[in-house]
Amino acid sequence: QLQLVESGGGLVQAGGSLRLSCAASGRTFSSAAMGWFRQAPGKQRELVAAISSGRSTIYADSVKDRFTISRDNAKNTVSLQMTSLKPEDTAVYYCASRGGLKVTAATMANEYDYWGQGTQVTVSS
Numbered sequence: 447q448l449q450l451v452e453s454g455g456g457l458v459q460a461g462g463s464l465r466l467s468c469a470a471s472g473r474t475f476s477s478a479a480m481g482w483f484r485q486a487p488g489k490q491r492e493l494v495a496a497i498s499s500g501r502s503t504i505y506a507d508s509v510k511d512r513f514t515i516s517r518d519n520a521k522n523t524v525s526l527q528m529t530s531l532k533p534e535d536t537a538v539y540y541c542a543s544r545g546g547l548k549v550t551a552a553t554m555a556n557e558y559d560y561w562g563q564g565t566q567v568t569v570s571s
Contacts, residue, residue, distance in 0.1 A: 448473045448560040450541045455565030458531055462569070466526040468541030468562060476519040479544040479551045481558055482526045484537035484567075494539065495526060496551035504551045508534075531569045538564040 454466040466482065481496035495515035496504045503515055514527040524541060544552060545559030552558065 448475075448478070448543050448545070450543060450560055450562035452539065452541045452562045452565040455539060455567045457568045457570065460531060460533055460569055460571050462531050463527070463529045464531065464567060466528070466539055466541075466565060466567070468524045470522045470524070470543065475522040475543075477547065477549055479549055480515075480517060480524040481542045481544075481551065482515060482524075483540045483542055483555055483558075484535075485540070485564075486537040489537075491540070491555050493553045493555070496553065497524065498551040499549035502551060504553060528567070531567075533569045533571045535567060536569050537567060539567050540564045 449472045451469045458464050477499050479498045482494040483491050484494050485491040494506055497515045497517050512530045517524045541562040542558035543560040
């Protein structure tokens with residue numbers, strides 16, 4: 447089993463920045479592809495960014511050039527640096543991990559096996 451705990455959410459004004467962190471424990475972290483998803487009220491959960499075990503990355507078009515995903519295997523953490531935040535970025539953000547030997551970053555939520563509890567990000571206009 448893998449446990450994921452997110453931190454770093456909060457309230458920020460449009461144009462501001464936040465850094466989300468996800469701490470993993472319970473199994474080998476370095477071989478797992480990781481992702482950040484978000485879900486706004488009344489909307490489906492969507493991919494924000496994902497990173498493979500080899501650090502290849504995928505970003506949603508809406509966050510390209512504003513958000514950066516990174517991982518520190520020594521610390522068992524994955525982070526999401528968010529800049530130039532917009533009100534439409536408001537959502538609950540979830541950290542997720544693929545299981546087994548799935549090292550490739552994936553775009554669909556159902557391709558991830560472990561999820562954190564989520565952290566709220568609110569961007570005011």
